[in-house]
Amino acid sequence: MKLKQLFTDDSAVSPVIGVILMVAITVILAAVIGTFVLNLGGSVSQTTPQASFGFDFEDASNDNVTITHETGDTIDASRLNLTATKDVDVATDKNLVGISTETTSSSEGFTDSGGFGSSASVSAGSTLYAGGNGDLSGQTFRVVWNSENNENSATLSEYTAPNN
Structure with a gap:
């Protein structure tokens, strides 16, 4: 060998x-x-939009909160919800908040009655008013985004009204 x-x-x-x-x-x-x-990569394309919403509290007989899209991505209005710890009515016109005869909900969509139309987009400068249901002192408001297939959601902005 x-x-x-x-x-x-x-x-x-x-x-x-x-x-x-x-x-x-x-x-x-x-x-x-x-x-x-x-479909492990299916939800990757549904990234959370980057947007900043400002809140302005008006203390009156029926308190109102003004929600304004200040900066960031333009978002389809049907993807956004406004949640609150108390029932509120939403409208794009401040004078129409609380006038509707419908029952209000603590989770109003931006396209629900009084909100933006279902085909609308929420971009910088878009304003929504919430209130019309008495004292909102200490109530928390959240702008929540939902993905197209409703598998994911994210809170874009949160605000707590001051206690009076």
């Missing part, structure tokens, strides 16, 4: 490397197909 020939013989290396490469390619291909089948 020639010891030198044993260490220099590499005839079996090529098939071993080939098998390792085939296994690696199969694993990577299975991972990619699995990702598409399970």
Whole structure:
């Protein structure tokens, strides 16, 4: 037996490397197909918009809160909700807050009665008024964004009215 020939013989290396490469390619291909089948990357495209909303509290016989989109992304109004710890009425006209005969809800959509139209966009300068249901002192208001498939949501802004 020639010891030198044993260490220099590499005839079996090529098939071993080939098998390792085939296994690696199969694993990577299975991972990619699995990702598409399970839709793991589907929600990546639904990123939370970056927007800043300002709140202005008006203390009156029927308190009102003015919500104004100050800066950031333009958002489809149907994706936004205004939640409050007390029932409120929403309107795009301050004079119409609390006038409707409908029952108010502590979770009003920006497109609900009195809000923006369902095809509207909320951009910088857009204003919504909430109130019409008595004293709002100490109540918390949140502007909440919901993804298109309603799997994700995020609070874009939060405000607590001062206690009087």
